[in-house]
Amino acid sequence: MSIEHVEQGLSPEIQARIDEAVAAKFSELLEGQIKEMTQAKAEAKPEKKGRRLAIVASKGTLDMAYPPLILASSAAAMGWRVGIFFTFYGLDIINRKKNRHLAVAPLGNPAMPVPVPNIVGAIPGMTSMATWMMKRWMKSANMPTVQDLLDICIQSGVELIPCSTTIGVMQVKQEDLLEGLECSGAAAFLDFAADADVTVFV
Numbered sequence: 001m002s003i004e005h006v007e008q009g010l011s012p013e014i015q016a017r018i019d020e021a022v023a024a025k026f027s028e029l030l031e032g033q034i035k036e037m038t039q040a041k042a043e044a045k046p047e048k049k050g051r052r053l054a055i056v057a058s059k060g061t062l063d064m065a066y067p068p069l070i071l072a073s074s075a076a077a078m079g080w081r082v083g084i085f086f087t088f089y090g091l092d093i094i095n096r097k098k099n100r101h102l103a104v105a106p107l108g109n110p111a112m113p114v115p116v117p118n119i120v121g122a123i124p125g126m127t128s129m130a131t132w133m134m135k136r137w138m139k140s141a142n143m144p145t146v147q148d149l150l151d152i153c154i155q156s157g158v159e160l161i162p163c164s165t166t167i168g169v170m171q172v173k174q175e176d177l178l179e180g181l182e183c184s185g186a187a188a189f190l191d192f193a194a195d196a197d198v199t200v201f202v
Contacts (some may be wrong), residue, residue: 051080054193055109056201060092062102062134062146069093070201071147075198076156084153085189087163090202091170094160094178099146105129150178 053075059070068090071173072082092098105127138145144152155161164183167174174183 026043027173032176038071051075051078051198052192052196053082054189054196054199055082055084056189056199057084057086057090057093059089059202060089060098060102062104064092064202065099065102065146066138066143066149068200069146069153071200072158073152073156076153076158080197082153082157083159083161083189083192085161085163085184085193087166089168091162091166091172091177093146094150094162094181095172095176096178097176099150102146103127104134105130136171154178154180157190163189 005167053071055068055072057065059065068084073083075082086094092102150160160178160181162172162177162181164185165184
C-alpha cells in the first residue's frame with residue numbers, strides 16, 4: 001500500500017495532528033541549526049581590542065606642546081590607550097623645571113597670533129612678547145594651560161614616556177622630570193606603536 005493510499009485513509013483530525021507534529025519538529029531542527037551557526041560565528045569572531053594612539057612629541061615650544069597633549073587627553077576620554085613618547089626638545093614638556101616657562105619663537109612662526117616680520121622678531125624681548133600674546137590668546141579661548149593638560153593626561157592614564165636615549169643627549173636628569181615617569185627606549189615605544197590605530201609625530 002502506497003503512502004498516498006495511507007494518507008487518504010486517515011481522518012482529517014489525525015492528518016492535522018501529524019502535520020502539526022512534523023511542522024513542530026522541523027521548526028525545532030531549524031532553530032537548533034540557527035543557534036549552532038550563531039554560536040560558531042560568535043566563537044570565530046576575534047575579540048575587539050581597545051583603540052590605541054601613539055604620539056611622538058619632539059618639540060618643546062609652547063605652541064607645539066598643545067597638540068600632543070590635546071590629542072592624548074581627548075583620546076583617553078574616549079577610552080583609548082594612549083602613549084606619548086617625549087624625545088629631544090619635547091622633553092621640556094615634562095620637565096618640571098621648564099614646562100612652566102615654555103616660550104613661542106616669533107621668527108618664522110605661523111602660530112603667532114599676529115604675523116611678525118623676521119627683522120622685528122629678532123629684536124630682543126620679542127620672544128617674551130610673543131609668548132605673552134599666545135598665553136593671552138589661549139586664555140581668551142578658554143584653553144587649559146599646559147600644566148592643566150598634563151594633569152588631565154596623568155589622571156586619564158595616558159602613558160608619558162621620556163626617551164631614555166635623548167635624556168642623556170639633552171642633559172636632563174630623572175629628578176627634573178614629572179614625578180612617577182619611567183624612561184623607555186625607542187624600541188619599547190615602537191613595540192607600543194606597532195599596535196596603534198593612530199600614530200602622530202609632532
